[in-house]
Amino acid sequence: MTEKFIVGIGGTTRGGSSTELLVRAVLDACARQGAKVEMFGAKELVALPFYAPENEERSDAQRHFIDSVRRADGLVIGSPGYHAGISALVKNAIDLMQDTMTDKRVYLDGCPVGLVVSAAGWQATGTTLSSLRDIVCSLRGWPTPVGVTMNSLQQKPFDADGKLIDDALSTMIESQAKQLMGFGYA
Numbered sequence: 001m002t003e004k005f006i007v008g009i010g011g012t013t014r015g016g017s018s019t020e021l022l023v024r025a026v027l028d029a030c031a032r033q034g035a036k037v038e039m040f041g042a043k044e045l046v047a048l049p050f051y052a053p054e055n056e057e058r059s060d061a062q063r064h065f066i067d068s069v070r071r072a073d074g075l076v077i078g079s080p081g082y083h084a085g086i087s088a089l090v091k092n093a094i095d096l097m098q099d100t101m102t103d104k105r106v107y108l109d110g111c112p113v114g115l116v117v118s119a120a121g122w123q124a125t126g127t128t129l130s131s132l133r134d135i136v137c138s139l140r141g142w143p144t145p146v147g148v149t150m151n152s153l154q155q156k157p158f159d160a161d162g163k164l165i166d167d168a169l170s171t172m173i174e175s176q177a178k179q180l181m182g183f184g185y186a
């Protein structure tokens, strides 16, 4: 079987971003299941210029990002819940996927997408996850049945080194990774 390539996108500029740590945790689980992985965290996302539909020029960072998305067998997209929805930093990267509109694989057609949200309340985890699912469907991607959410006011799932130490979240992350890795689309 050929090695799967899974791309992670997400995080906030805050040091130790829980969103970014969750996305990385899903990628780590995919890697344990045999995938090659690449992460676009806040550092990489900040380097993407603001998406402008009339501008066809692409920076190296934009070209690299789109090339990875094009090659991906699966994606993990993580966002904080900002005002009950996804953050501008993450949405800017998603907007750039418009470049794949005329590809042989249009947008994320046939591509499984694991979704991850961190918010300071359960209501925003739900609304943001739902919003991410709608966005992925509009890009013809397949949101995995398992979405991963955490409430950063109530949960402290990482140790000081950013290692996941929460059993319930670990189970959800392993399940999502299994769904990403096992996805088949004829």
Ligand SMILES: Cc1cc2nc3c(=O)[nH]c(=O)nc-3n(C[C@H](O)[C@H](O)[C@H](O)COP(=O)(O)O)c2cc1C
Pocket (backbone or CB within 6 Å): 011, 012, 014, 016, 017, 018, 019, 020, 080, 081, 082, 083, 084, 085, 118, 119, 120, 121, 122, 123, 124, 125, 151, 152
């Ligand atoms: C601009 C902004 C808006 C936010 N809006 C909400 C919100 O509507 N609901 C909520 O529960 N948390 C909200 N939060 C809190 C973040 O979702 C929360 O701190 C999240 O865990 C941040 O993830 P991080 O650890 O990756 O930075 C907001 C935070 C910021 C900075």
